[in-house]
Amino acid sequence: MKHVASLAGVGIKTVSRVMNDEPGVSEDTRQRVLRATEQLNYELDMAAGSLRRTGRATASIGLLLPSVSNPFSAEIHRALEDALAERGIAVFAASLDDDAERERKLVSAFMRRRVDGLILTTIARSQAYLAPELARNMPLVFIDREPMGIDADAIVVDNAEGAAAATRHLIAHGHRNIAFLGDRTDIQTARERRRGFLEELGRAGVATVDVPIRSGCHDENAARQAVVELLASDNPPTAIFASQNLVTFGVLRALREAGASKRVALVGFDDFPLADLLDPGVTVIAQHPDRIGALAAERILARIDGDRSEPRTYIVPTELIARGSGEIHSNQ
Numbered sequence: 269m270k271h272v273a274s275l276a277g278v279g280i281k282t283v284s285r286v287m288n289d290e291p292g293v294s295e296d297t298r299q300r301v302l303r304a305t306e307q308l309n310y311e312l313d314m315a316a317g318s319l320r321r322t323g324r325a326t327a328s329i330g331l332l333l334p335s336v337s338n339p340f341s342a343e344i345h346r347a348l349e350d351a352l353a354e355r356g357i358a359v360f361a362a363s364l365d366d367d368a369e370r371e372r373k374l375v376s377a378f379m380r381r382r383v384d385g386l387i388l389t390t391i392a393r394s395q396a397y398l399a400p401e402l403a404r405n406m407p408l409v410f411i412d413r414e415p416m417g418i419d420a421d422a423i424v425v426d427n428a429e430g431a432a433a434a435t436r437h438l439i440a441h442g443h444r445n446i447a448f449l450g451d452r453t454d455i456q457t458a459r460e461r462r463r464g465f466l467e468e469l470g471r472a473g474v475a476t477v478d479v480p481i482r483s484g485c486h487d488e489n490a491a492r493q494a495v496v497e498l499l500a501s502d503n504p505p506t507a508i509f510a511s512q513n514l515v516t517f518g519v520l521r522a523l524r525e526a527g528a529s530k531r532v533a534l535v536g537f538d539d540f541p542l543a544d545l546l547d548p549g550v551t552v553i554a555q556h557p558d559r560i561g562a563l564a565a566e567r568i569l570a571r572i573d574g575d576r577s578e579p580r581t582y583i584v585p586t587e588l589i590a591r592g593s594g595e596i597h598s599n600q
Contacts, residue, residue, distance in 0.1 A: 269310070270344065276304040277523030309400045311380055318466040328379030329568060331361040332371065332388045334412075339540050340557050341389075341512055344411065348387065349562025357384070366455060366486070368392040381408075385568045389413055391455065395420075409564050413456045414581060421567045422581045423560050427457050430553040430586035431464030431509065437551070437588060438507045439472050442598035443533060444514075447480040447498050448503035449491055450514050458483070461511045461537060478503055491518025499526050506532060506598045513538035515551065533596040535588075544591050551594025554587045 273280045278297060279314050286301040293301075304310075315336070330545050333341040341363075353450060353569065360383065362374045371392050378386060384406035387397075388395075389411060395410075396417030408415075410422040446567075448465050451458035466476050482494040495518065498505055510516040516536030523529045526560050530548060539554040563582055588594075 272301065272310050273306045275307065283307065288555070300521070303320040310577070311376065314515075321421055323386045324597050325572075326382050327356055328358045328360055328383045328470050330375070330383040330386045330388075331359050332378075332386070332390070333361060333373055334362050334366055334389055334391075335363045336361050336516065340555065341570050342563040343557035344564070347558045347567050351565030351568070352569070353561055364389060364391060366391045372397060385572055387411060387564050387568055388415075388577070389535065391416065397482055402585050405576075409567045411560055411564050417466075419579045421571070421579050421586065422565065423554070423564045424581060425560075425584050425586050427460035428464030428467070430537060430555070431511065432468040433535065433588050434553050434594075435465050435468035435511050435584065436472075437535060437590075437594055438509065438533055439468070439474070441507075441533060441595060443501065443507040443600075444474050444598070444599040445480075445505050445600065446474075446507045446509060447482065447495075448509050448511065448520060449485050449494055450481065450483045450511045451515065452486050453483050458511060465509055485511075485515045485518065487519065488514050488518040491515040492522045493518075495519050496523035496526070499528060501531075504532075506600055507596075508532060508534050510534065510536040512536075513540050516552075520546070520550070529593075530596065531599070535594040535596070546593075548593045549591030551588070551592065554589050556584060556587070559584050 269280055269283050273283045278301060282293060282297060286298050286517060294433045331345060332343065334340055336345060345361050347463055352359055360378065362476065364371055366556060368391050371390055379546060388411045390410065395415040396419035397417055398408065402418060402420065408420040410420055414422045414424055435446065448462060450462050469476050469479060481499055485491040485494055486517055510519045513536065519534060523532055535551045535553065537553045539552045543550040543552060
């Protein structure tokens with residue numbers, strides 16, 4: 269705040285009034301202060317007063333997830349809470365909703381509350397806006413999606429290889445007409461899963477030009493409608509690869525409604541509760557979000573404790589779990 273006051277040519281109290289949106293400041297002065305805050309990348313620190321009094325960190329972590337209601341995100345959240353609770357660290361979680369503007373606003377909100385570190389799943393094309401935080405040694409760990417524009421620790425899975433494993437499995441059961449149902453193409457993981465799927469088809473000698481691909485299936489309803497249309501087409505697929513759990517839910521609903529659950533093979537990316545109790549059980553590529561969360565906790569704690577080693581990307585292996593739906597043989 270002293271630096272802002274000096275650059276704007278005003279007193280510290282004036283800066284405080286502007287940042288707290290209090291009256292008694294001319295518009296010209298207000299704009300000078302705001303320009304100074306932008307130049308210095310200054311944000312009002314809501315916890316600064318208490319920190320000066322206690323001399324301690326806030327014992328809190330900001331966690332940004334695609335949606336806290338998604339089972340995959342929820343398992344990561346729980347694993348982080350379990351690991352960080354041992355150090356008395358609270359986890360503040362927020363949903364990104366795969367919205368770039370929302371991403372930056374939530375990160376800013378976390379920073380204003382002076383969290384001790386950030387664990388982030390991101391959607392913006394670049395996270396270079398976090399470079400000032402890295403320069404101040406703010407601990408950052410990215411999960412599920414690697415950061416762009418900065419170097420920081422990341423905990424991910426090999427999405428392309430996981431998708432390739434699912435595709436190989438379906439091909440091994442005689443399928444050549446395999447539909448791909450994917451998430452939005454601006455999502456890094458969705459692009460990688462599509463790439464792994466198509467490359468594996470190519471390696472198996474399956475022409476990819478006419479492969480039924482439906483992208484933009486960001487929720488269960490969109491996936492269900494896509495399957496309804498595919499099944500009604502002139503050349504319906506004999507198998508489906510669903511690229512994330514919400515897509516899998518929509519596929520399951522559509523197949524059941526069409527009476528095709530035991531005729532059309534299915535492999536989903538992401539495991540989910542009760543997948544083994546359906547008929548047939550759902551074959552999945554499991555990402556093990558509990559392991560992702562535990563490793564993210566390990567890395568953020570290491571950074572908080574002063575680890576200044578070069579950032580690394582850690583890859584958590586996926587696992588194909590066969591339960592029945594992916595083992596349905598092609599009838600063509």
